[in-house]
Amino acid sequence: MKFETKVIHGGTQEDPYTGAITxxxxQTSTYHQQTLGGHAKYEYTRGENPTRFALESVMAAIENGTDGFAFSSGMAAIHATMSLLKAGDHIVMANDVYGGTFRLVNRILTDLGITFTAVDTADSVALQEAIKPTTKMVYLESPSNPLMHVTDIAEAARIAHDSGAIAVVDNTFASPYNQNPLDLGADVVIHSGTKYLGGHADVLSGFVIVKDAELAERIKFIQMSIGAVLSPQDSYLVQRSIKTLALRVQRHNENAMALAEFLNNHPKVAKVYFPGLPGTPDYEIARRQMRGFGGMMSIELQPGLDVKQFVENLDVFLLAESLGGVESLIEVPAIMTHASIPRDIRLANGIKDELVRISVGIEDIDDLIADMTKGLDAL
Structure with a gap:
């Protein structure tokens, strides 16, 4: 099935007990066992739930994996994946990952004896040089948050596998509509389902998708043991939203491309970070491994212009964290999503104080450009 059909008919959709289409x-925590020790598929909702199973099977289908696992948030999914590691293991991690991911690794995993090296994963030479004998995981985002760096996933996976490590890709910014990292050699795909998969800013969720049976068993055990599973209600909401994922992301792609071209030619904008702009370092790789360029971008205003004044003079673009919803959002990573990264590290990795991150929604593009014009004219 093609993607647009998979989101509607992929995985388990029809209820096996009643035939319900949805x-x-x-909404149960436990299940009646007819005989002692004789439970069938369902025993306890932390381990098994029909609503969550239906969602997990759809996620596996649209990411071209074999097994999907739903968690209570994107960070819970990342934590579960990194729980594959043990004391003494080493992670090579992208140097401009989401602030919450950096915080988890830098302030929690290091206390457990896990070490890491942060590099530009788009630089294959730097990535190769960061590998150590103890490296067990190469972790990247593509496009990255917030600088939109695009990593050659196939090359990163090759480097990881040559060293005996697994390649993990956070695919949140691209969404499964635009990119499937498992097809490019990645071992694990992670999503913050709160973003494009949920799509309506009304539910938290996270996903891990694999296609290796041994990895699937390990993730399933970790999911059940840690217990940060997605609730039945939230599983229903995300599955409902996935049915329109193709339609929504197609519009995100179109709007973002048009807005990026507008901002790239505006005299008050110094730089636009968006992989769909020809001539940028990430464009050729993005064009090769993505089907669309996504709805995310970041910009830098010309020196001396007031970022605070800009973001507070917008009406359609709402000042808020998160991304991937139908509504357009804008934020300043240094103060908001990446504030947990020490300033010296953040600046060294290119995340400047004046950087502005934009999540382009599905509103009319003329209204989005008019709102941006209003905000820039106010400077």
Whole structure:
């Protein structure tokens, strides 16, 4: 099936008990066992739930994996994946990852004896040089948050596998509509389902998708043991939203491309970070491994212009964290999403104080450009 069909018919959709087209919300914590020790598929909702299973099977289908696992947030999914590691293991990690990911690694995993090296994963030479004998995981975002760097996933996976490590890709910014890292050699795909998959700024969720049976068993055990599973209600909401994922992301792609071209030619904008702009370092790789360039971008205003004044003079673009919803959002990473990264590290990795990150929604593009014009004219 093509992607647009998979989001509607992929995985488990029809309820096996009633034939309901929409999987019901099985709002239960436990299940009746007919005989002692004789439970069938369902025993306890932390481990098994029909509503969550239906969502997980759809996620596996649209990421071209074999097994999907739903968590209570994107960070819970990342934590579960990094729980594959043990004391003494080493992570090579992208140097401009989401602030919450950096915080988890830098302030929690290091206390457990796990070490890391942060590099520009788009630089294959730097990535190769960061590998150590103890490296067990190469972790990257592509496009990255917030600088939109695009990593050659196939090359990164090759480097990881040559060293005996696994390649993990956070695919949140691209979404499964635009990119499938498992097809490019990645071992694990992660999503903050709160973003494009949920799509309506009304539910938290996270996903891990794999296609290796051994990895699937390990992730399933970690999911059940740690217990940060997605609730039946939230599983229903995300599955409902995925049915329109193709339509929404197509519009995100179109709007972002048009807005990036507008901002790239505006005299008050110094730089636009968007992989869809020809001539940028990430464009050729993005064009090769992505089907669309996504709805995310970042910009830098010309020196001396007031970022605070700009973001507070917008009406359609709402000043808020998160991304991937139908509404357009804008934020300043240094103060908001990446504030947990020490300033010296943040600046060294190119995340400047004046950087502005934009999540382009699905509103009319003329209204989005008019709102940006209003904000820039106010400077």
């Amino acid at each position: 999987t019901p919300i099985y």
